[in-house]
Amino acid sequence: MSQSNSLHILLVEDEQNIARNIAEYMEQKGHVFDFAMKGKQGLELALSAHFDVIILDLNLPTMDGLEVCRQIRDKADRHIPVLMLTARDSVDDKVTGFQSGADDYLTKPFSLQELEVRCLALSRRHRLHTSDSLSLGPLVIDRKRQHILREGQRLDVSAMGFKIMTVLAEAYPQVVSRTELSQKLWGDEPTQSDALRSHIYQLRGVLDKPFAYPILKTVFGAGFTLDIQDNE
Incomplete structure (x- = not known):
């Protein structure tokens, strides 16, 4: 550990x-x-x-x-x-x-x-x-500036992507269900069924694709979590 x-x-x-x-x-x-x-x-x-x-x-x-x-x-x-x-x-x-x-x-x-x-x-x-920022392995989430860094590199995440990462970081290492994540993002306001999928897809493109391994993990039938490796 x-x-x-x-x-x-x-x-x-x-x-x-x-x-x-x-x-x-x-x-x-x-x-x-x-x-x-x-x-x-x-x-x-x-x-x-x-x-x-x-x-x-x-x-x-x-x-x-x-x-x-x-x-x-x-x-x-x-x-x-x-x-x-x-x-x-x-x-x-x-x-x-x-x-x-x-x-x-x-x-x-x-x-x-x-x-x-x-x-x-x-x-x-x-x-x-x-605190204004939270460090999880290679990630730094700056709440005050609403920035996310991975390996010291600032990620160009959307406002919704930042919200998703904040929810998952708060819950880490637990899994957040799709229902719970949607509720925290939109409250009780109805949203299109594929809206969350679209935001997750966009977030992965910024958070994971340029790097050696994916941090945003889908747990089949359960929801989403972060896969943090401290030795990155």
Whole structure:
């Protein structure tokens, strides 16, 4: 894993077996971990060190995850992405979690691979929203100037092409479905069925054709994603 994809993560989880499994998997992937088993301890760590993502269990001793999240949002001097873990999967529980300031929600039992993907996506989305530019391997997306660079070369992308790349970069490494991409580009306004296909085709001509390998990838039956290779 490249250094740019290595996250500093705070895990607040009182079940030692779960914490150990998460840590072993994520550390093998190159991420750095700090731990807390109690809510108040987790809050103190969250406010005293710099973390890319906090994985926060809902049911904790001394202070539950909802209150920890509320206090992080109230007291932290920056927005720290929070992924909440819980055995509760009702809509009401999820709404309460989001209202407390959680950015994402994962119901136990979950796959460790999905947990990592969500942490990476949360961190990237946060960086994209809080900085003028986002680097993904050979790509630099400059939100302020609405420029895209590949290998330092500015790409002549259209306004719609820039929007498509921004949506895919926010979601990376997850796949964005055609329906979701269309909704983010046009909202609820109806559009021609082949409009998205046309924009994707034009974007590929600028983004991929002049280079050694394609970055914009179609996942059959699922949608679109970016294929980032850091060694370009």
